[in-house]
Amino acid sequence: MNNSKQTRDLLLRSTQLDVDSIVMELRALRQASLESRNRHDRPPRLPSRRIMASVAEGLSAAMFPNRLGSSELADEGIDHYVGHILNMTLRELMVQIQNELHYNSGLEMLSDEDRAQSIAITQSFAKRLPQIRLLLESDIKAAYEGDPAARNVDEVLVCYPGIMAIMHYRLAHVLHGLGVPLIARMISEIAHSVTGIEIHPGAQIGGSFFIDHGTGVVIGETAIIGQNVRLYQAVTLGAKRFPVDENGALVKGNLRHPIVEDDVVIYAGATILGRITIGRGSTVGGNVWLTRSVPPGSNISQAQMRQEVYENGAGI
Amino acid sequence: MNNSKQTRDLLLRSTQLDVDSIVMELRALRQASLESRNRHDRPPRLPSRRIMASVAEGLSAAMFPNRLGSSELADEGIDHYVGHILNMTLRELMVQIQNELHYNSGLEMLSDEDRAQSIAITQSFAKRLPQIRLLLESDIKAAYEGDPAARNVDEVLVCYPGIMAIMHYRLAHVLHGLGVPLIARMISEIAHSVTGIEIHPGAQIGGSFFIDHGTGVVIGETAIIGQNVRLYQAVTLGAKRFPVDENGALVKGNLRHPIVEDDVVIYAGATILGRITIGRGSTVGGNVWLTRSVPPGSNISQAQMRQEVYENGAGI
Amino acid sequence: MNNSKQTRDLLLRSTQLDVDSIVMELRALRQASLESRNRHDRPPRLPSRRIMASVAEGLSAAMFPNRLGSSELADEGIDHYVGHILNMTLRELMVQIQNELHYNSGLEMLSDEDRAQSIAITQSFAKRLPQIRLLLESDIKAAYEGDPAARNVDEVLVCYPGIMAIMHYRLAHVLHGLGVPLIARMISEIAHSVTGIEIHPGAQIGGSFFIDHGTGVVIGETAIIGQNVRLYQAVTLGAKRFPVDENGALVKGNLRHPIVEDDVVIYAGATILGRITIGRGSTVGGNVWLTRSVPPGSNISQAQMRQEVYENGAGI
């Protein structure tokens, strides 16, 4: 905030910056916008993305204190560190949960029900942390075993963007299930912005999940992924089309993303759309565009797709 | 900067790190580089990317104080907050504009003309902020209506990377038009690094624009996009080829990116290259590679592209 | 860490958050995990990614003090700035190198050999900095000459994500070669998270290298890239398949990524897999999927690929 003296002198002679009228115009726009949403007297108070980022960091450190927390801790001090970080982080999280519940209620003040609910959600979430760590250990092991460039599991944990994205997803997924989808979405978007991997918190993903490289991966809200699945960069598990109701408005919430069964590998750039099923143990090749279910054990490659096209003739 | 005692002791016995000679080598390289650019006595003083990031954050907070600024403000305090943040941010911006104009001039000192110009640009930019907010409201509405996973407009504003990228683009585009393209580029690169979406500030984009997921989207300098267009991740609106002049140097600045008319939808991974026109209301399917104009109402899919190829025979 | 009074009051009445038992469960998981890795009494002490980020920033500032360091320096002060930043940064780096060597040794205390080795690696690395700067100058020049939207080399240096990714790669590559691959990987992942460009530190890349846009680029560990090569976004230079040994475990470290000779251009979305060679001066078109070597001067496009398929008939 250090402007030069020069600048300031010039501005002193100029009153044309006219911040006041911009402030008034912006106020008018805010009012109009609130009124159009029937919130004119209740500007939204949302959970804070910045605070959720520190919550996610704190939870990661609590789960993996030596490697993602402070590497300076002697072993005897770790439990104090973990306990302290959980105390602070879970309380911060609860306040954000209150914010989301309050926002949803549309009430002027937080109701007692929502207050009690925020405690209950935080408690349920906290209890799930050890289980989340267990799942993440299976993911890390899968990465180590699935990448010839990985030298050890510690490197995977601290370096691989796929692990970071999955860790945030697993935290977000539990919160999504407990009824705070906005906070859950914030957590997954924090990982998205760092890794380029977007996993909707609503997706269901089994253990030993590995995403290599990862930039450009998109996994949709109703996708279901089994155990031991491996994805490469730029894979999309998306919706094929968005049905609209009689008014032309989108139908929200229907099952529209793929089911990927156990032990499937999907190579880079593959696009898989719609509520189809990729059968157990299948391999989907790079850049494949797939909108039909395939049976277990399938081996789908781009060339194969084209061949199929020729065989089907007018099917094109 | 806390090195261990151990380390330090070792280094004390070793003078082989020899920082002085590295400093001298780097100086020689800097001199040579400056001379080759005829700037040997004027090392470049550029606008600061770090400061531009805080400018962009401040402008976002001024436009959406409740949701992107401080959520702790009571309504009666918002105008003071907006006014204060505009005062501080616009002054910071003006200093950066001065830096860019000074840099361009190649003069030893900032000229009075450039100083006056920096004020004029800041004033013009400030006046456009309410209009930018209005456009962004249309973009947020488009996102809400175009994504079945979106629950409300507030979630869209605080969570969607597409909105963040468009907000930065709309700010950068105005600055680009006012004659400070380097600052404009910095703003759009800040969004690029966070979202994976790259929109050149020179592109022209109408209201109600929606980019879903977004990682990998590239929109080129001379692209023109109409009202109510929707893009998905990894869409490229690029140049087909780069003409060179008689010396083999690139011709800079010619119109080389697509025109996308109103109400077009372009699905993930589509690549559209060259100064072609996608007619109003068209749909371009996922992964389509398109280098020819298509009339209004077209529905282009990968399969269709292939079919066309076969029909045209040797056209391949 | 400012929780509301409200929240606190509620928590005081509730002892069900039960952090203690979560702490105990997490401890049991940590113990089990350490034991499964035979490290039960030696929790890993890894290099710190946060510190490596500041090291990378310091090295960039030392190489380009006017543009990436402090733009406020008068020329006469630059050498002091560069010298000071090198002193601080190289010492920090050496401590991290010690951490990696110690980690690898599995010993309880850092051995004298590893201590001496950490000094030797730091010295060797420091000596390479001027050479790295020279290579980066060639990269910047290549970007300026290869992008019609680039107005000058300074804009390229401060704005282009490709340059940031290459700078981190060139630093990481030298460290990789000196025997600290984990630190090297951290540096390249720092750039990956900001740019969406992933270059494995083990790859070998010649001068005048340019990556435009860049999001989604992946360059594998054993890739070799010549002089004056240009890539666009979402290009993959990957492995085709991962051989396994008789136990079904991945064979690590074999040569499995492409060789790209001098003067090659690879357009957006091209996927090039396996230990194949793209001959000097070739052009690979957008979205091409290529798993066979091509001779010098080839011009490969998607259409061509398809035609080739038809001509080869059953080759599909």
Add this chain to the structure above:
Amino acid sequence: MNNSKQTRDLLLRSTQLDVDSIVMELRALRQASLESRNRHDRPPRLPSRRIMASVAEGLSAAMFPNRLGSSELADEGIDHYVGHILNMTLRELMVQIQNELHYNSGLEMLSDEDRAQSIAITQSFAKRLPQIRLLLESDIKAAYEGDPAARNVDEVLVCYPGIMAIMHYRLAHVLHGLGVPLIARMISEIAHSVTGIEIHPGAQIGGSFFIDHGTGVVIGETAIIGQNVRLYQAVTLGAKRFPVDENGALVKGNLRHPIVEDDVVIYAGATILGRITIGRGSTVGGNVWLTRSVPPGSNISQAQMRQEVYENGAGI
């Protein structure tokens, strides 16, 4: 928090630091202490001194925005700055007021009465700010006119510790009168630690008050000081004796400090004790020890005190 590797290695072999048992001993002491105060289940939640320091700084900046706030503001932006800083600071203050009222109540939760009271106190306090500024202007003018070394009023405002102490006192005094003496005391102790001047918030002090140099000044809780009084360093306006009740406990709150009427000057090191009156226009010399009232216009010096002693003979 960067301990050396060396240190850590040593500690790893030593488990004798035994933090756990210290933690347990400290807990036992806390419990015993709480029980002896009948607060065993309600550890005190006090206002935060750190936050009160930022509140005091914010209020100073709001009252003198050009000189104690941001000197970078152009005039047109000052009102937004003042308004914003008041909004933020008064809300912070109100939370601290709640903390004090809650603490006093000894209740488990903040009562609705105390909540309403915290708003009322904040409102009353806010309304007094312009009046406080007016008083401070008279103090600054008195300092300028009273010190031959003062060159202008701006120097007095930004440099003189006496002004800083009086500013904090005037804020604290209003809060003391409104029923939050602990917060008031914190504010005056903040100034005490910076200036060495201790003014109890309960003291009553008229306008045009000047303390020069100031280190060691102590002004007691029930002191009353008129208009246009000047003090030098190390002056004490204290209590002569502390009466005790029948149980030997101190009687708290009785009037025990001096009354200093208008236009009095008290030189360095003078000690004035007890509920005596220094009559209007008097001068008290350096190091004088005074425990009896003196009439208006008195001129008391150390020598005079001794003379008086001799004249009174056995009075010694």
Add this chain to the structure above:
Amino acid sequence: MNNSKQTRDLLLRSTQLDVDSIVMELRALRQASLESRNRHDRPPRLPSRRIMASVAEGLSAAMFPNRLGSSELADEGIDHYVGHILNMTLRELMVQIQNELHYNSGLEMLSDEDRAQSIAITQSFAKRLPQIRLLLESDIKAAYEGDPAARNVDEVLVCYPGIMAIMHYRLAHVLHGLGVPLIARMISEIAHSVTGIEIHPGAQIGGSFFIDHGTGVVIGETAIIGQNVRLYQAVTLGAKRFPVDENGALVKGNLRHPIVEDDVVIYAGATILGRITIGRGSTVGGNVWLTRSVPPGSNISQAQMRQEVYENGAGI
């Protein structure tokens, strides 16, 4: 570090600031100074005052977590907080102890003996913390009972500078006794700078000690203070004269400060010099200058001192 553009432009034309020659002159002075101390090749590496300030803050928070640590903690989280803060703070302290031992040794590298010694000192110190807290509780109680303005013990703990000074003294005194006097001195100087109260860490002070107001209090290295002593501001317990040896150099370390027995009260400004004894239960009045021992139960006032002078006649 944001200089104005203006400034910079001017400096660019001026090379007369000539930092290089100042750097060289300062280096020559450093060398000369080191040589005169026979340390020319070993510049001193001292403990860090900044780090010791955070150590002292951490230890205070560990002893009084609710009131001097984080007031936001629910009771169930306090032990984790205390344990974590002790782990971090004691490790930082140990590194500073190493620095002092290393400095004293004059050796190039820290010896193994000093390393072991640093652990032993830290352990011994840690064990004393509960006892220090107990003493501080007696001090707080004494302040509450001795000051009619004190409303409760919590106010005393968070507001009274005397308590802050005594807390730092009690920590410093233990460290002084364990053989690290420089670190001990730093801790007491930290309190001195905040409170104006200087207590040498070597002094011996019993429980229930209270210093009111405190600015200007000085307590010397060999002073001994009993139980339940109360001091007011500007009291000096100093040395009367400094004996010199045959070379005229000060004799260091002899017993030269007063002994103050139990239950003594010393009022503001009293100066007590030399190895004299103030007998149990005595009262020393304000501004008294005392260089002779007084028996138990004495009541010394300034007037009395003068009377004594007269009675002794030529004794003056």
Add this chain to the structure above:
Amino acid sequence: MNNSKQTRDLLLRSTQLDVDSIVMELRALRQASLESRNRHDRPPRLPSRRIMASVAEGLSAAMFPNRLGSSELADEGIDHYVGHILNMTLRELMVQIQNELHYNSGLEMLSDEDRAQSIAITQSFAKRLPQIRLLLESDIKAAYEGDPAARNVDEVLVCYPGIMAIMHYRLAHVLHGLGVPLIARMISEIAHSVTGIEIHPGAQIGGSFFIDHGTGVVIGETAIIGQNVRLYQAVTLGAKRFPVDENGALVKGNLRHPIVEDDVVIYAGATILGRITIGRGSTVGGNVWLTRSVPPGSNISQAQMRQEVYENGAGI
């Protein structure tokens, strides 16, 4: 700035905080104040105390890099550190000097003369730094030799408040002499607030100056102190009276403080007032009140002062 949700809800229902009207009242007061000073259109732009604190810290670190700068530097890096810190700090200082000159000029914009002057002052000041360090070395040596509790010169430099006060004084004195008294005063007040020692920058003080303990020391603007003088806490070198002109206004700038010749010792609490001379080699005892010159070699004590009184009879 995290207010509790509770607070916010309450405030939302209350519009009685009415910040707007307070803002307006404060504006009216500012306008009135500016007008009364004939500055109504030019609010003062003063040097920043916060920045001057960092300047003073930087200059201390440049003069004593091992002990007051970074103790982590290996010897070979110190010159870079010193050079860098001087470059940054001197530029910051020059901007503050510009601010003071501009403020004094009362002009709307900084004149070219003042700009040139700010450079000249900075240059002259920089050249004096080595000499200041030399003087400080003599001060440190004097402290070591004068205090039996001092163990070595390093302890004196990092622990003794007297040294900190003298260091700030010596920097401030040079700036005072170069024509920027406000900046000089800020520097000395920074030390005053930390040490309780107030030395006016205008005072003249020779080498080997030692202040022990120091709290409460005041040294006036026109005081002159010779070589090798030692002071204890609470010593005042002040003015006896302030002459007024025919209008009753203070005459500013006359010589009104004592001259203390070489080798004088002044014990704690002594008050020496007026333009008198304390002859070479004299000793002034504790608490002495002295307003007459004394010849070289005098030994003044409180008792002596009284005796003198009696001998002079009516002189009392």
